[in-house]
Amino acid sequence: MIFRKKQEVPAPVAAPPAQPAEPEPAAAAAAPVLRTSLGPDAQVTGKLSFNVPTRLDGKLKGEVSASDLLLIGRQGFVDGGVRALELIVEGEVHGDICVDQRVEVAASGRIYGRVEARCLLIQPGGLVNGDCRIRPQVV
Numbered sequence: 001m002i003f004r005k006k007q008e009v010p011a012p013v014a015a016p017p018a019q020p021a022e023p024e025p026a027a028a029a030a031a032p033v034l035r036t037s038l039g040p041d042a043q044v045t046g047k048l049s050f051n052v053p054t055r056l057d058g059k060l061k062g063e064v065s066a067s068d069l070l071l072i073g074r075q076g077f078v079d080g081g082v083r084a085l086e087l088i089v090e091g092e093v094h095g096d097i098c099v100d101q102r103v104e105v106a107a108s109g110r111i112y113g114r115v116e117a118r119c120l121l122i123q124p125g126g127l128v129n130g131d132c133r134i135r136p137q138v139v
Contacts (some may be wrong), residue, residue, distance in 0.1 A: 040075040057091075074108050087117075089126075 035054050038044060042058035050066040057073035063081045064070065070084040076091030086101045089109035097103060099117040107125035116133045 038076070040073075072109075 033053065035050075035052055036057060037048070037050060037054050038056040038058035038060060040057040043061075044058065045061045047062050048056075048060065048064045050064075050070065051068060053069040053071075054066055055071045055073055056064070056076045056078070058075070059077045059079075061079045064078060064083070066084040066087075068084075069086045069088070070082070071088045072078060072082075072091045072093060074090045078091075078093045078095065080095045082093055082095060082097045082099075084099050086103075087097065087099045088104045088106065089111055090106040091108070092110040092112075094112045096114045097111065097116065099115075101117065102119040102121065103111075103115055103117040104121045105111060105123060105126035105128060107123045109123070109126045111128045112130060114131045114133070115128060116135065118135050118137060120128070120132055120134060122128060
């Protein structure tokens, strides 16, 4: 008969305490919180108006106005006029755009219509097919 020595199982080692996350860059920390008001599965016909930073990911046939930042997400589609303080287009807009400050067209963004703003930024891959009017800065 052969006797085996009991093997010792090492005691579990406690994980080191979690390190605090690195602070976000100043620009990311200062970014506004966007309220999603039209999800990707929504389709609306009519007029929408917002007074807080807003993200649209659904389909809108009509007009949208925002007194703050408006972001048209990758799945967002607007067939109608857009008025906003600031606009970021990652999806598609068919219609006239009038923005008080800046319009940014992301690489995935598409605009078909007239754009009027103080600043127009088009990322490589972004498309604007229409007239553009850049207004001078008010001093």
